[in-house]
Amino acid sequence: MAYVSVKGGADAIAQAKELVEYYRLKDKTKPIEIEQIKSQFRLAIDKIMGEGSLYAPEYAAIAFKQMEGDVLESAFVLRAFRATLQRKYYSDILDTRNMFVKRKISSSFREIPGGQVLGPTRDYSQRLIDSTKYNESEQEIENFLSSFEGKIEKEKMQEITSFNKVIDLLKAEGLLMPAESNYDKTVKDVTLEAVKYPAPRSVTLQMLARGETGGLMTLAYSSMRGFGDGHGTIGELRYGSVKVLVSDTQGRKRYIGNVNLTECEMITKINTTKEAKIPYFAIGYGLVLGQNETKAICMSILERGIRSGKSENPANNQEFVLYHTEGVEAMGFTNHLKLPHYVTFQSGLNNLRESVKRNTNIQDEKMKVYKEMAKQFQK
Amino acid sequence: MIREIQYNEIFDAQEHFRLILDSMSRPGKINKIYNENISTPEGLNNASALIGFALLNRDVGFYSNKNKTQIEEYFVVNTNSKPVAANKADFIFINGNEESEVIDEANEGLLEYPEKSATIIIDVEEIYDSAKDQSHELILKGPGVMTEKRCYIRNIKTRILEQIKEKNSEFPLGIDIILTDKQGNVICIPRSNQLTWN
Amino acid sequence: MIENIKFNSSYNFAFIDETTKKEIRRKLLKAICIPGYQVPYSSPEMPIARGWGTGGLHLTLALIGKTDTLKMIDQGSDASVNACNLRDFVQLTTNCKTTYDTNEATLIQTRHRITEEKLTDKQIMVFQVPQPEPLRRVERYEYKTRQMHAESDYAKMWLTLYEAFVKWGDVMHGAGYPVMVNGRYIMSPSPIPRWDVPNLNMADCIYLFGAGREKRLYAVPPHTRVEPLEFEDVKFHIENFKDVKCESTGYNIAYMDEMYQDDGITKKFYINDSNFLDKMIEKIAVNQHSNKYINQLKKNEQ
Structure with missing residues (x-):
C-alpha cells in the first residue's frame, strides 16, 4: 500500500502507532519499573538529561522506557516536555568549587589538593563481557551491597567536603592567559531566542551542553587528530553534586535541590603574537548534566577551539560546531527525508526531462551536420 | 492601579492580534478593537491598551510620555513589561495631537536585523474611510495595498506624519505605526509603505 | 518519588x-x-x-x-x-x-x-x-548571508543562476x-x-x-510583488504538463502527480491537489488561481 493514499492517512498512522506499541510489549516480559531504569541505567538517564537539557531523572526514565531505549529519541521527548514548562526563576550561579566531589582526577599533576579521587569509573577495568549478569539475582545484589556498605568507615565520611581547583593553582602563579579584551560576556538563553552568529560564549557553552555526545566527540576527535589545536591536558575532571539555589522575590536564597554534574577544565597552549609574547596556558571549559565524561571532555576541547578563532578547521568554527552538534535537530532533519517529497521531485524530474530533450535536439542537430560532412567526403 | 480581570489573556490577545495582523497586512484597512470592560488610564485609547495587552510582556520594553506614571504602571501591572528609554523601547505610545521628539529617537533597527525596531502606537481622535472636515487624508502605497489606499484621520499633527516619513526613508530600516481612535478603530502603516497626505 | x-x-x-x-x-x-x-x-x-x-x-x-x-x-x-x-x-x-x-x-x-x-x-x-x-x-x-541581505548583495546568486544556464541551458532550480x-x-x-x-x-x-x-x-x-529571478533572455517557466492528462478528470492545467503502475512501465497522471481533484470529479465550481503562465495555457487550450 502506498504511504500517501488519497484517503486513509489517519487510519494508517493509528495502526502504525499501535503496531509499534505491540513490538514493545509482544514478548510479554515483566514491565520495567521507572525506579529500576533510573537506578540501573544511570548513565543513559544522565545522557538523556544532558541532551534533553532538563534535569529530571524520573521523566528521563519514562522517556527511555517509552522510546524503547533510544537515548536520543528520549532526549527529544524530554526537550519537548521542557518547552511546555513555565520558567519561573533562574538559578543563582552554581559554584562547582563547592561541589560535593564524587570523582576528580587531573592528568596535569601527579597529586592535586585533596588527591586524585577515582570515584565511580570503569576507566581501569577490562571491557570483558560479564556473563554472570545474565542471571543476576536479588540475593546477589543484596550480598554485594551489604559487603560493600560494611567496608565504609562512617566516621570518615564527614571529612569529605569540597576542594580547590587545579586551575586556581595555575591562576595564582600567573600562568593562565588573561581573558581576551574583546570577550563578549553577554548571557543569552538559547531556548528563548534564535542564535545569531558570531555568538557570545554563553551561547557556545549552552549549546555544547545540550549537544549530542556522539556529535561532540566526532568534532573534538577531529580537532585532536590534526584538524585543530591538538591534544590538551586535562587540568581537572570532576563529577559530583552541586546545590542549586534560587532567589525568591524578596531576594532570599532558597535551596531547591542538588544536581549531579561533570566538569572538565582542559589546559591547552596558545599561540603567541607580537603583542602577547608569553605562551600562556588557556582553559577550555566543559560542564554537563549527570556523569558524562566523554561529553564534558569534548565540550572543553570544542569550547577552547571556538575561542581560538582559527576557523579553517571545522572544530574551531563556532557556526559549524554549534549547528551540527545539535543532535535533536539533526535527527529530526535526517528523518524528515522519509516524508513524501513527490511534488518537489516531480519539479526536478520535469527540469531534467526538458534538459535531456534539449540536449537530444542539439545531438540530433550535430548528427545531421556530421552526416552532411560524411556525405561530402564520400563524394 | 487596576489589574484588569475582564480580559482574557489567551483568547482576547489572540483575537486582537489577528486584527492587528490583518490591518498591518493591509495598510489603511480599518479593524475594530474594543473592550468596554476595561478602564484605561487617562490619555490611553481603549484599543491602544488592548494592543499593549496583546503584544507586551516581560521580554520587551515600552515607552510612554503622556500621563507617564499612570500608563506605565497600568502596563507593568497588566503585562509585566518594563518601561524603558524611548530609544530602547520596542513599543512607544504617543498622542497624535502633540508634537514629540520621541519618534525621531525611536529605534529603527539595523541593516542586518531591521526587525529590532520600534512599533509606535499613536492615539488619535477619529479614523474613518471617507473624507470629513478637519481631517488629514493619508495615501498609502506599497505591499498590502493593491494600487493605493486612502484613509482619513482627525487630530494628528502634520509634524508626526513628516517624522514617520523621514524615519521610513531608508527601507528596510524604519518604524511601524499603529493608529487607534476613541471608538476602537485601528489602522496600520508598516515601514514598507509610502506615505503621503493632504 | x-x-x-x-x-x-x-x-x-x-x-x-x-x-x-x-x-x-x-x-x-x-x-x-x-x-x-x-x-x-x-x-x-x-x-x-x-x-x-x-x-x-x-x-x-x-x-x-x-x-x-x-x-x-x-x-x-x-x-x-x-x-x-x-x-x-x-x-x-x-x-x-x-x-x-x-x-x-x-x-x-x-x-x-x-x-x-x-x-x-x-x-x-x-x-x-x-x-x-x-x-x-x-x-x-549565516553571518555572511545576513550581510548579503543587508546590503542587497545578490551578485553571487545571479552568477549561480547564470552558470546553471551556461552549463545546462536553463536555470535548473526545481x-x-x-x-x-x-x-x-x-x-x-x-x-x-x-x-x-x-x-x-x-x-x-x-x-x-x-x-x-x-x-x-x-x-x-x-498585494505584494513577488517575482521569480530571471534574465532578460532566460525566462522563468512553470512545469510542463501539456502532453499528459489527469486520469480521473482529463484536465491538465494543474500540478500533476506521476504514478508508475504495478507493471513498472505505464505511468498515469493525476491532479496533485486532492481537494481540487475531488471538486473537479464532483463537478463543483472552483475559482482556480490565475496568473500569466496559467492564463497562457488556458489560451493555448482554446
Missing part, C-alpha cells in the same frame, strides 16, 4: 505558552512590515521532530483561535500521513474545526504546495520551510525557486513547485513562512 499530580498536567490552549506566542506574534508583525526578510525567533521544541513542520506549527498555533477552521496539507494532500498527524495535534490542543475544503478554511498549513484554488482575503496560508535561506547554496555561513519580494529581498518560497510560484505575486491572502529548525519566520503580505 514524584507526586502523581505532576503527570496529569494539561497543556495550554494551542500547546505553546502565552509568552512564546506573544514573541512569535510580535515577530510576525515585523515580518509583514519587512516582506521577504527572515526574522529570527525562539522556535521552542515541539512534540514533533525538527524538519517535520515545527516552524509551520509554531505559526499556526500562534495564529489560531476558537473560530478558525483549519486545513492541513502535505504535498497537496489532506490525507497524507504527516498532515494527519499535525492536524490531529492542532485539533487536540485547540478543539478547532478542521476541513479538507480549501474554500472553507480560514487557516491553511501546507508543506510544498499552494492550493490550486485561489485564496481570499479572509485566509492565511502558513508554509513549512526546511531551509529559509535562499542564498545558502551559494554561501554556507522546487523552491528563488524569488525577489517587493524588489528588495531574495526569498525562498519553500519547496513549492515552480507551478505555484506565480501565485505568490499580488495575492489576496496572507502568506506566512515558518522554518522551525533554522529558527526563522518571514512573510509575504497581500
Whole structure:
C-alpha cells in the first residue's frame, strides 16, 4: 500500500502507532519499573538529561522506557516536555568549587589538593563481557551491597567536603592567559531566542551542553587528530553534586535541590603574537548534566577551539560546531527525508526531462551536420 | 492601579492580534478593537491598551510620555513589561495631537536585523474611510495595498506624519505605526509603505 | 518519588505558552512590515521532530483561535500521513474545526504546495520551510548571508543562476525557486513547485513562512510583488504538463502527480491537489488561481 493514499492517512498512522506499541510489549516480559531504569541505567538517564537539557531523572526514565531505549529519541521527548514548562526563576550561579566531589582526577599533576579521587569509573577495568549478569539475582545484589556498605568507615565520611581547583593553582602563579579584551560576556538563553552568529560564549557553552555526545566527540576527535589545536591536558575532571539555589522575590536564597554534574577544565597552549609574547596556558571549559565524561571532555576541547578563532578547521568554527552538534535537530532533519517529497521531485524530474530533450535536439542537430560532412567526403 | 480581570489573556490577545495582523497586512484597512470592560488610564485609547495587552510582556520594553506614571504602571501591572528609554523601547505610545521628539529617537533597527525596531502606537481622535472636515487624508502605497489606499484621520499633527516619513526613508530600516481612535478603530502603516497626505 | 499530580498536567490552549506566542506574534508583525526578510525567533521544541513542520506549527498555533477552521496539507494532500498527524495535534490542543475544503478554511498549513484554488482575503496560508535561506547554496555561513541581505548583495546568486544556464541551458532550480519580494529581498518560497510560484505575486491572502529548525519566520503580505529571478533572455517557466492528462478528470492545467503502475512501465497522471481533484470529479465550481503562465495555457487550450 502506498504511504500517501488519497484517503486513509489517519487510519494508517493509528495502526502504525499501535503496531509499534505491540513490538514493545509482544514478548510479554515483566514491565520495567521507572525506579529500576533510573537506578540501573544511570548513565543513559544522565545522557538523556544532558541532551534533553532538563534535569529530571524520573521523566528521563519514562522517556527511555517509552522510546524503547533510544537515548536520543528520549532526549527529544524530554526537550519537548521542557518547552511546555513555565520558567519561573533562574538559578543563582552554581559554584562547582563547592561541589560535593564524587570523582576528580587531573592528568596535569601527579597529586592535586585533596588527591586524585577515582570515584565511580570503569576507566581501569577490562571491557570483558560479564556473563554472570545474565542471571543476576536479588540475593546477589543484596550480598554485594551489604559487603560493600560494611567496608565504609562512617566516621570518615564527614571529612569529605569540597576542594580547590587545579586551575586556581595555575591562576595564582600567573600562568593562565588573561581573558581576551574583546570577550563578549553577554548571557543569552538559547531556548528563548534564535542564535545569531558570531555568538557570545554563553551561547557556545549552552549549546555544547545540550549537544549530542556522539556529535561532540566526532568534532573534538577531529580537532585532536590534526584538524585543530591538538591534544590538551586535562587540568581537572570532576563529577559530583552541586546545590542549586534560587532567589525568591524578596531576594532570599532558597535551596531547591542538588544536581549531579561533570566538569572538565582542559589546559591547552596558545599561540603567541607580537603583542602577547608569553605562551600562556588557556582553559577550555566543559560542564554537563549527570556523569558524562566523554561529553564534558569534548565540550572543553570544542569550547577552547571556538575561542581560538582559527576557523579553517571545522572544530574551531563556532557556526559549524554549534549547528551540527545539535543532535535533536539533526535527527529530526535526517528523518524528515522519509516524508513524501513527490511534488518537489516531480519539479526536478520535469527540469531534467526538458534538459535531456534539449540536449537530444542539439545531438540530433550535430548528427545531421556530421552526416552532411560524411556525405561530402564520400563524394 | 487596576489589574484588569475582564480580559482574557489567551483568547482576547489572540483575537486582537489577528486584527492587528490583518490591518498591518493591509495598510489603511480599518479593524475594530474594543473592550468596554476595561478602564484605561487617562490619555490611553481603549484599543491602544488592548494592543499593549496583546503584544507586551516581560521580554520587551515600552515607552510612554503622556500621563507617564499612570500608563506605565497600568502596563507593568497588566503585562509585566518594563518601561524603558524611548530609544530602547520596542513599543512607544504617543498622542497624535502633540508634537514629540520621541519618534525621531525611536529605534529603527539595523541593516542586518531591521526587525529590532520600534512599533509606535499613536492615539488619535477619529479614523474613518471617507473624507470629513478637519481631517488629514493619508495615501498609502506599497505591499498590502493593491494600487493605493486612502484613509482619513482627525487630530494628528502634520509634524508626526513628516517624522514617520523621514524615519521610513531608508527601507528596510524604519518604524511601524499603529493608529487607534476613541471608538476602537485601528489602522496600520508598516515601514514598507509610502506615505503621503493632504 | 514524584507526586502523581505532576503527570496529569494539561497543556495550554494551542500547546505553546502565552509568552512564546506573544514573541512569535510580535515577530510576525515585523515580518509583514519587512516582506521577504527572515526574522529570527525562539522556535521552542515541539512534540514533533525538527524538519517535520515545527516552524509551520509554531505559526499556526500562534495564529489560531476558537473560530478558525483549519486545513492541513502535505504535498497537496489532506490525507497524507504527516498532515494527519499535525492536524490531529492542532485539533487536540485547540478543539478547532478542521476541513479538507480549501474554500472553507480560514487557516491553511501546507508543506510544498499552494492550493490550486485561489485564496481570499479572509485566509492565511502558513508554509513549512526546511531551509529559509535562499542564498545558502551559494554561501554556507549565516553571518555572511545576513550581510548579503543587508546590503542587497545578490551578485553571487545571479552568477549561480547564470552558470546553471551556461552549463545546462536553463536555470535548473526545481522546487523552491528563488524569488525577489517587493524588489528588495531574495526569498525562498519553500519547496513549492515552480507551478505555484506565480501565485505568490499580488495575492489576496496572507502568506506566512515558518522554518522551525533554522529558527526563522518571514512573510509575504497581500498585494505584494513577488517575482521569480530571471534574465532578460532566460525566462522563468512553470512545469510542463501539456502532453499528459489527469486520469480521473482529463484536465491538465494543474500540478500533476506521476504514478508508475504495478507493471513498472505505464505511468498515469493525476491532479496533485486532492481537494481540487475531488471538486473537479464532483463537478463543483472552483475559482482556480490565475496568473500569466496559467492564463497562457488556458489560451493555448482554446
